[in-house]
Amino acid sequence: MKLLTKTNRLSFIWIIPVIIIGSIFCYYMIQYIVYEEADEYLKYEMNRIVAYHNEFEDLPDNHSVVAVIDDKKFDKPHFKDTLILETEDNEMVPYRELYFTIEHKGIHKTILLRHLLVGNDDIFEGTLWIILGLISLITIAFFLMTSYTSQKVWKPFYDTLHKIIHFKTNDPIPVFEKTTIDEFNSLNQTLENLLTKIQNDFQRTKEFNENASHELQTHLSVIRANAELLLHDVDFKNHVTIQKIHQTTLKLSKTQSSLLLLSKIGNQEFSNQDRVNFKESIESSLALFEELIDMREIHVSLSLKDCTTIMDSGLAEIMINNLVKNSVKHNIAKGFITISTNHDKICIENSGTYYTDTPDHLLERFKIGTEGNLGIGLSIVKQICDLYHFKISYRISENNIHQIEIIL
Amino acid sequence: MKILIIEDQIDLLHSIQDALSQENFNCETADTKKKAEYKIYTFEYDILIVDINLPDGSGLEIVKQMKRLNSRVGIMIISARNAIDQKIEGLELGADDYITKPFDMAELIARVKSLIRRRLFNGEETVNFGNITINTSKREVYVDEQLVELTKSEYQILLFFFSNPNRVISKETLAEHIWGDHMDISDSYDFIYSHMKNLRKKIVSKNVDDPIKVIYGIGYKFETNR
DSSP states (O other): OOHHHHHHHHHHHHHHHHHHHHHHHHHHHHHHHHHHHHHHHHHHHHHHHHHHHHHHSSOOOOTTEEEEESSOOOSSOEEEEEEEEETTTTEEEEEEEEEEEEEETTEEEEEEEEEEOOOHHHHHHHHHHHHHHHHHHHHHHHHHHHHHHHHHTSHHHHHHHHHHHTOOTTSOOOOOOOOSOHHHHHHHHHHHHHHHHHHHHHHHHHHHHHHHHHHHHHHHHHHHHHHHHHHHOTTOSOHHHHHHHHHHHHHHHHHHHHHHHHHHHHTTOOOOOEEEEHHHHHHHHHHHTHHHHHHTTOEEEEEEOOOEEEEOHHHHHHHHHHHHHHHHHTOOTTOEEEEEEETTEEEEEEEOOOOOSOGGGGGSTTOBOTTSOBOHHHHHHHHHHHHTTOEEEEEEOTTSEEEEEEEO | OEEEEEOSOHHHHHHHHHHHHHTTOEEEEESSHHHHHHHHHHSOOSEEEEESEETTEEHHHHHHHHHHHOTTOEEEEEESOOOHHHHHHHHHTTOOEEEESSOOHHHHHHHHHHHHHHHHSTTOOEEEETTEEEETTTTEEEETTEEEOOOHHHHHHHHHHHHSTTOEEEHHHHHHHHHGGGSOHHHHHHHHHHHHHHHHHHHHTTTOOOOEEEETTTEEEEOOOO
């Protein structure tokens, strides 16, 4: 959920009780005012009548006097609510009544004054309209306000976010927008420190990898050159021992360069954006292993359609070569390889040997194969797939058919 | 044939020098960029073997200068880094070949010889040992003057032996020569074995003595009576 949406939602939840309490308050307020006004009017009316009576000893010819009751006495003016049937509408209408007594020629006369009240249903209706109007106004104002604020206040935040999302470890550290908001400034400062740290660490690891690799390979060269020299020395007796040294240095340097490749892929050091057609990669890769395929009498069937994507062409080649190599290497004599591609899928199937473990383990690093070799080839494939968000799956069916599927 | 080897690792430099000298190449060495520059401006060389990472600069700069001085020279780059970019840059600057550390001397010798054939004989060369002749431009092999059909790998193996006569060639060296990075060495032994079996069968079928000797547990040796 977006920050703005979330803020709006949370704010609106708080507005609901405000509206409810506000409506109740508004209703009673209007009612109170209506009573107050009616009472006030009736009191003025009463005072006028009393004043007239005091002066003229007579009751005024006043239409507001509803009735004069003779044998009833109130010590002080008395207010009362009543409902009277309005014949025209055939509806009960609320009235406010005021009873008060004046002494006229020794006789107590109670006078009844009456004033029309605003009905509760009318008050309710009024409240509703007021609240509705207010809500719409508040909503419009709220949206204008939040979008304005978010544009103004949150702009540096979104700017930072945008820069962070698109940041890659190889890029220069982004320059964050200066703001007057302390929190954002300290966020940007912290991010800048972290990114510098990450980049330094990244650079150091990268340099270490490369230096270690460089040193290792150079010294391995010396070991190999000397082992080779001893192999040619006819007087030397332990040729098989030297052969083992020679073989091991070779394995070591291969493993090391594979591991370096894995870490380079992980570090996203391959960032060329090339247009790659896997159809062509597969065809050229098969040519590479052609003789091995013939030698093992493996039947290859292809159903290749154009399958293009944008990625580093070196990595694409490594990926396809490793896949094809895997299908040749772990095949059986007179077995088969079926490769099919379409616009977003590569599927390689091959006959193979029995495998009990979960096939997904074959994509993991350092899975020891039956010949004791490190299963690093497929983990490189997996790493490349992960880098480009391709979906890779490994299945083995009951009759030992191995299938690797990559969905672009 | 005069070769200048530029490599800062002294042990490796000596190994390369010894291996190439054994093949009757006239080798000179330089272990810094400065010394190498002095030599290329002072003497003439046919082949330059350059390590990219030198203590006082990049070997690629030497490649650039050398190409300006003498464009006919054959240049081979050595690098410990498997970086594709560097390889491309090196080849674009005019280098002819690129070899990654660690490598076998037999591989280096084969590459140097192939470079000499391409650069200095324009690929027009036939090499022969005993009854076997290879025409490297047509990629044809004649045994006792009869044409023998070889597969791509068999041809590569035979040419490799021709470049390294009388040297013990281990299975690993052969496997790496043919497949390079594309094959795990331990998996390729049986393929090497099959290739060797077929190659020897094809040569022997022309009623010629098998020049390839099996060195038990190690590899093979191409024997010539020199």
